[in-house]
Amino acid sequence: MSGFRQNKVESLLKRDLSSIFQLETKGMGINEMVSVTVIRISPDLSFAKVYLSIFPSTNASTVIEIVKKHGSQIRGILGKKIGKQVRIIPELAFYVDDSLDYSERIEELLKK
Numbered sequence: 001m002s003g004f005r006q007n008k009v010e011s012l013l014k015r016d017l018s019s020i021f022q023l024e025t026k027g028m029g030i031n032e033m034v035s036v037t038v039i040r041i042s043p044d045l046s047f048a049k050v051y052l053s054i055f056p057s058t059n060a061s062t063v064i065e066i067v068k069k070h071g072s073q074i075r076g077i078l079g080k081k082i083g084k085q086v087r088i089i090p091e092l093a094f095y096v097d098d099s100l101d102y103s104e105r106i107e108e109l110l111k112k
Contacts, residue, residue, distance in 0.1 A: 003043070009086060010039045013048055016081045017074075021052075024077055028070045032059050037097040041090060048090040051097035060096045067094045 014036050021034040038051040052067065054060040067074070071092055079089040 006041050006043065006045070009045055009090075010041050010048075012082060012085065013039050013041070013050075013078070013090070016078055017050060020074060020077050020081075024074075025067075025070075028066060028073070030063055030066055032056065032063050034063065034067075037099070045086065046088050046090055048092055050092055050094050052094060053097045053100060057098070057101050060098070064094055064096055 017039070018036045021030075021036065025034065033055040035053040035055075036050060037053045040049045040051075041047070052064070054063050071094065075089060075092050078092075083089065
């Protein structure tokens, strides 16, 4: 069960990471559209799993590798944005959210 504080920090991270991916990642070599879909944070607020939706999804593995490579830089930018609001800037782990591709595949199978 997520607590009230966890939910608030998750929404804060989602908002700020979304703006980071829109504005700051062009210099990192990411030209695809990246959206933050889900964030799950640990109860002690020190670790966050960030699920990213990447369009086009054919380049998802390449984009995730670039994001993981620049993870500390992304965390640093995040720290500058939310450093006054939280005590600990969580460690970030990035994953591909392929739920849209999965739902498309299910729809195609149901049409047959």
